[in-house]
Amino acid sequence: MSGYDRAITMFSPDGHLFQVEYAQEAVKKGSTAVGVRGNNVVVLGVEKKAVAKLQEDRTVRKICQLDDHVLMAFAGLTADARVLIKQARVECQSHKLTVEDPVTLEYITRYVASLKQRYTQSNGRRPFGISCLITGFDNDKTPRLYQTDPSGTYHEWKANAIGRNAKTVREFLEKNYTPENVATEEQTVKLAIKALLEVVQSGGKNLEVAIMREDSKLSMLEVSEIEKVVAVVEKEKEEEAATKKKESKSESK
Amino acid sequence: PPLADICGFQTPKPGGLVSSLDHDNEEYCGNFSANSTISLPPFANPGTNLGRVLKDESGNDIPMNFDHGTTTLGFKYQGGVLLAVDSRATGGMYIGSGSVKKIIEINRYLLGTMAGGAADCTYWERVLSKQCRLYELRNRERISVAAASKILSNIAYNYKGMGLSMGVMVAGYDKRGPGLYYVDSDGERTPGNCFSVGSGSIYAYGVLDAGYRHDLTDEEAYDLGRRAIYHATFRDAASGGIVRVYHMKPTGFEVISEQDCKELHYMYAAEKQ
Numbered sequence: 001m002s003g004y005d006r007a008i009t010m011f012s013p014d015g016h017l018f019q020v021e022y023a024q025e026a027v028k029k030g031s032t033a034v035g036v037r038g039n040n041v042v043v044l045g046v047e048k049k050a051v052a053k054l055q056e057d058r059t060v061r062k063i064c065q066l067d068d069h070v071l072m073a074f075a076g077l078t079a080d081a082r083v084l085i086k087q088a089r090v091e092c093q094s095h096k097l098t099v100e101d102p103v104t105l106e107y108i109t110r111y112v113a114s115l116k117q118r119y120t121q122s123n124g125r126r127p128f129g130i131s132c133l134i135t136g137f138d139n140d141k142t143p144r145l146y147q148t149d150p151s152g153t154y155h156e157w158k159a160n161a162i163g164r165n166a167k168t169v170r171e172f173l174e175k176n177y178t179p180e181n182v183a184t185e186e187q188t189v190k191l192a193i194k195a196l197l198e199v200v201q202s203g204g205k206n207l208e209v210a211i212m213r214e215d216s217k218l219s220m221l222e223v224s225e226i227e228k229v230v231a232v233v234e235k236e237k238e239e240e241a242a243t244k245k246k247e248s249k250s251e252s253k
Numbered sequence: 254p255p256l257a258d259i260c261g262f263q264t265p266k267p268g269g270l271v272s273s274l275d276h277d278n279e280e281y282c283g284n285f286s287a288n289s290t291i292s293l294p295p296f297a298n299p300g301t302n303l304g305r306v307l308k309d310e311s312g313n314d315i316p317m318n319f320d321h322g323t324t325t326l327g328f329k330y331q332g333g334v335l336l337a338v339d340s341r342a343t344g345g346m347y348i349g350s351g352s353v354k355k356i357i358e359i360n361r362y363l364l365g366t367m368a369g370g371a372a373d374c375t376y377w378e379r380v381l382s383k384q385c386r387l388y389e390l391r392n393r394e395r396i397s398v399a400a401a402s403k404i405l406s407n408i409a410y411n412y413k414g415m416g417l418s419m420g421v422m423v424a425g426y427d428k429r430g431p432g433l434y435y436v437d438s439d440g441e442r443t444p445g446n447c448f449s450v451g452s453g454s455i456y457a458y459g460v461l462d463a464g465y466r467h468d469l470t471d472e473e474a475y476d477l478g479r480r481a482i483y484h485a486t487f488r489d490a491a492s493g494g495i496v497r498v499y500h501m502k503p504t505g506f507e508v509i510s511e512q513d514c515k516e517l518h519y520m521y522a523a524e525k526q
Contacts, residue, residue, distance in 0.1 A: 099399070099400040099403070100397070100399040101397060104392075106392075107392065
């Protein structure tokens, strides 16, 4: 096995592209990002790593705008993400120029995924060490959420998480995502934050949340607004724990 | 000097084991494989200099008149887009053909007209068909009229100043409704409700502008388009032959009529009685 992970263009005897798999490991080390597709909003939430005392807070932006109607969050190597974001932004405008229509989410996701795939099949290049959550609204006002990974594959999701502890968050989402739970903007935001709180230390200061609405208006939630939702979520959790305790007490009697 | 030298062809080295037909195709017809980026003539400023190359051994001009002269028109109305064209091809004072198909079927929802250089229009509209089909396959939805016309105009702009001659209307039906664009070899691309292109367009505009309304019925629209082309064929020497009328509907295009302008002449004359 060890001889087949230098030149990335080579397969191992059992069919693995090790460099791609190592890139996926790098993604698993990145801070968590979650995306939820609601009825008429899409929400992206990311874990903000604690910054050093002297560091300015806002220079670390993990949610980026690719176009008026397209948002992207990523997990993994930030520097790699910069390259992809730059090219994706140009492609969004290029498409608008030649086709006279804004990109569909599927198109730009396919573009980003193709870029990533190209780097898994080029001499002397390593794959991009990031997974992306690309979300927004198509021209016909349909909300969409896509995920890409370092191998260059992409899939559409109702809700997904990437980065550290993504599995835990995804399992939470699988249990708690229902069309009723994402019917309004408020509920969708609450679900996204609740999912993130499963793996992130509580506190609005540790979360960055972005909402995009049907009319392609983007808004980044203020810390105070996030803290409000966090408080509600915590309270609900406590109430749930209390009722469970009561039930188990009455049962054991 | 041998023909090969004049044309600038390099004679292949003798004694090769290469299959000669394929080799000749590659060597002399690179345009077959790269059909969207064709090679330019082997001299500078082809747009202005093409005429100068055409000289025989004694230095006399070889007259090569491209097939120009035409009348085409298109307009949007409540029932979609109507296109009407003539079918005469002239090279100078010589009528090359009386039955040219000046409406090119790009696909079921896109039509292109032909005016100017017949070869230029036909060739690049066929390349446009290829690009439109690839778009459909890649994006799983039909290309918009705006995007299709932009592909053609970008191609034309690429060759700007190099001697292409095209005055084309791209008509179609897409999500936004009926679409009509005028695209020409100067790189112009204009959306609009009503266009006429060609040497006979001045006559067609007269009739068209007099009778055009957005709320024409289908029959009225067919009659207006037909009449406008007929009047152009009557006065313009370079227009004539068969008057073809096409209707672009939400469900695709339909060929409405193809009548000889002589027939129409006697028909309209009888109406006047």
